[in-house]
Amino acid sequence: MTRIVVVGSGVVGITNAYCLLKKDPSNEVTIVSQNFPTDFEFKKVYTSPIAGANWASFATPEDKFVQEIDTVGYYKFQDLIKNRPEAGVTARKDINYVTKEKFAKDGHAKKFPWFAYGQIGTDCGFRELDASEFDNNKFEYGFEYDGLVIRTSYYMTFLINECWRLSGASEGPKARFSLRRGSVKKLSEAFDLHASGRRADVIVNCTGLLARELEDLEPEERSKIYPVRGVVYVVKNTTGVKKVTIVEIDKEDESLYLMPRREGEMIIGGCFQKNEESRYVDPSLRERILGRCSYYLPQFNWKNLEIVREQVGFRPYREGGYRIERKGRIVHCYGTGGAGYQSSWGCAEKVLKLVSQVGSGSKL
Ligand SMILES: Cc1cc2nc3c(=O)[nH]c(=O)nc-3n(C[C@H](O)[C@H](O)[C@H](O)COP(=O)(O)OP(=O)(O)OC[C@H]3O[C@@H](n4cnc5c(N)ncnc54)[C@H](O)[C@@H]3O)c2cc1C
16 A cells, blocks of 8 residues: 655646556545636646646657657547546647748748547648648648647546545545545655555656746756646637637747637647746737737627636746656656646646655555
């Protein structure tokens, strides 16, 4: 039996908890977190509920580590679409347009993602758009593939329910899964927070951006973690948009993305503002993001667009990329930046291996 405390209840922590319970029936998992997906509001950073979210791997052609992680995610989400319609993951075509200005900035070279080639490319029907399929005055090229949209809080709640199901009992001595609301200043405190009342064997650190506040993380490590702010609008989808639609423009920190959810709302983003920590959104940003909808995609109906909510989120980036690493009895899993959903299943596979190196009773 291995007693595990997962610190953090974002998509990374919950997916890890689920995989740990599923992998080994003797694992007992407690999630300790200051926020949970069903919370109505959160005063501290909690990124996962704010995301779109889709699968669009950002790995470079050379980055085999992230490619491997994202590949796991692509097939896992396809499996959920097929077999678990209640998970909150919906199949959607993912269509991408590249503006003429972006093409010029890229040195007049078409840039297709790494997954266009190979197995995923075949399985997702990746194809370049024909020139007749877009406005040639604005766009240079485009591509499309079988993608998906995740309804984020709903999906995380589904995963928590799956954890209860695997637990075998919701309470009492037979329960293998528990949730505890709480905040730790140091990861070492979490060893004493296992629901069994006994000392945990392993801690899995899934604190996202707030990892930088943990007092027992090395100062150099803490300084590597930084936010990239995103602002999204949850709107009623009266526009006619049915595909995840992305317009790549020539700005480093802005683009346009639309994620129509099955439930009738749509997420409109985006911006990527490094080290911007404010929750205040300048009205001019909103005008730019929403203005791009009617400029680049006039074929849809943007009149009387009803904005339900404006959401500000902070992507948990880390210099050097993801930290999936074991230090003694602590396994770190954070720094997933703008890719926490698509990478969650692949990261969890790696975490499983690291946790199994510790096990219970080992002298690490
Ligand atoms: C606008 C926007 C759009 C995005 N779109 C996508 C997308 O389309 N696809 C995609 O894959 N990704 C997307 N992302 C990125 C994705 O949302 C993040 O990578 C992911 O949510 C990070 O998850 P996490 O679990 O690491 O962190 P979080 O969701 O922030 O969770 C951290 C958890 O740890 C808890 N915690 C932190 N510190 C402590 C502590 N000391 N004690 C106790 N608990 C603690 C928090 O309460 C929280 O529960 C987007 C992000 C944004 C902002």
